[in-house]
Amino acid sequence: MRPLIAILFSLIVVSGYGQEDLLNELEKAQGEQTDYAIQTFKGTRVINGHSIETKPGGALEFIISHRFGTLNSGSYNLWGLDASTIRLGLEYGITDQFGVGVGRSSLDKSYDAYLKYKLLRQSSGVRSFPFTLTVLGSTQYKTNKSGADEGLSTSDRTSYSFQALIARKFSPGFSFQVAPVLVHRNAVDQNFFVNDLIALGLGTRARITRSLSVHLEYYARLNEKENNPNFDALGIGIDIETGGHVFQLVFTNTLGMMERIVVAETNEDFWDGDIHFGFNITRTFQLSRKARSAGTDW
C-alpha cells in the first residue's frame, strides 16, 4: 500500500505539470510587450484639420474633399448643393511615421504641401507613453488672380502653418486631440488681422459601431484682433470606414480644407446657420509591398 500511495502522490504532482502549466510558462517566458495605440483616428483628418494619423510606409492616400454651399441658402440653391468647393489631395507614407502631402483647392485656386511626422507614439506595456505627438508643417500658395488678389506678389500669396497634434486614445471607443497651431500669413489687412495667428484645435472621435464614429472639431483663435470679422471653425461629422476607404460626412462653417482658411479665414457663423454640408473620401493604395518601416515593434 505504502509504495502505491507514494506513486499516486508522484503521479498527481507530475500530471499537474501538463498543458495548462506549459501555457503559463509560455506567458511568463514571453513577458510583457509594448503595445502601440493604433487607429486613434480612422482618417488623416478629424474634419477640416489634420489628425495625428500618418499613412503607413509605402501607402498612398487619395483624398477628395467637398464642401457645398450653406444649408441656410434656401431651396432655390437646393440648400447649398448647387455650390461646391473641392480639394484634391495626395498623402504618401515614406515610413510608418513620416508622411508627405500635396493638395489643390478650388477656393482661391490654392496649392498646399506639407510634411507630417509622428514623433511620439502612445503605448502601453513595457514602454508606456500616454499620448501620440505628430508635428505638421505646411505651406499654402494661392494662385487666384481675380478681385483683390489680382496684384499680389508671390510672397503675399504664400502662407505657412506649424502644428503640434497631440492625441490620446482613451479607449477603443474614444479619442481626444489637442492641436495648437500657428498660421503665418505674409500679407493681411493689419487693421483687422494679425500676421501670426495662434489657435487651439480640439478634436474628438466617439465610436458608435466598429465602422462608424462621430467626430467633433473646433479651432479657437487665441490672438486675433478684436474687430476681426471672422469666426472660429466648428465641425461635426460622421466617419464611415470600409476596408481601404474612409467616408467622412461633415457639417461645418468653413470652406477651408487646409490650415490657412480653416483657422484664419473662416468667415461664416455656424450658429447663424451658415453650415456647409460636405464630405472627405479617402482611398488608400499600398504601393510598396515591403515598405521601409521606422518602427520595428509591430
Added chain:
Amino acid sequence: MTNRQIIYSLLFLLGTGSPLYSQRYIAEKGQISFYSDGAIEDITAVNNNVTSLFTGSTGAVAFSVPIKDFEFEKKLMREHFNDKYMESTRFPRSTFAGTITGYSMDASGAQRVRAKGKLTIHGIVKEIDVPGSLEVRNGAVLVKTRFTVLIADYGIKIPQILWQNVSEEIQITVDLTFNQK
C-alpha cells in the same frame, strides 16, 4: 507519510519530472499563417513570432501567438485586423494548449499525428482535434498542421458593408521547429 515515503516520492519525481527524462522542447520563432479565400480579395497573413513548448515524453504542447505580429500585404489590413476584428488590445494573444498523440520520439521520418486541445482566439475557447505531422530530425522536433476555423465560432464579426469580402472560413497553418530546452 513517513520520511522514507517522502524520499521515495521525491526520487520518483526526480525520475519522471526531470528535464532530462521529460524531453522538454521549445520553439521560439515558430510560424503561424492564415489564409482567407474571399470572393474579391484573398487575404494572407504571417506571424513569425510564435513561441511554443512541447514535452516529448507526454505529448503536452502549448503555443502562444501575439496577434499584433501578424503581417499582411497591406498595412491598413493589419490595423483593421487588430482594431476591428481581433480587438488585440483586449485579446493580445491567441493560445493553444493540448496534447499531440500518435508518435514515437525514436521513429525517423514524418509521422502522422493528431493534436487535441483548447484553442483560444479572440478570448473564446474551443476544443479542437486536428491532424498534423511530427518529425524528429537531428534532435529537433518539427511539427506541422493545417486546419480551418469558422470565424463565427470565435465571435469575430465581419460587417456586411465590407465588400472586400472576408471569408467565413479561415485556413490556419502552423509550422514549429522545436529544439531541446
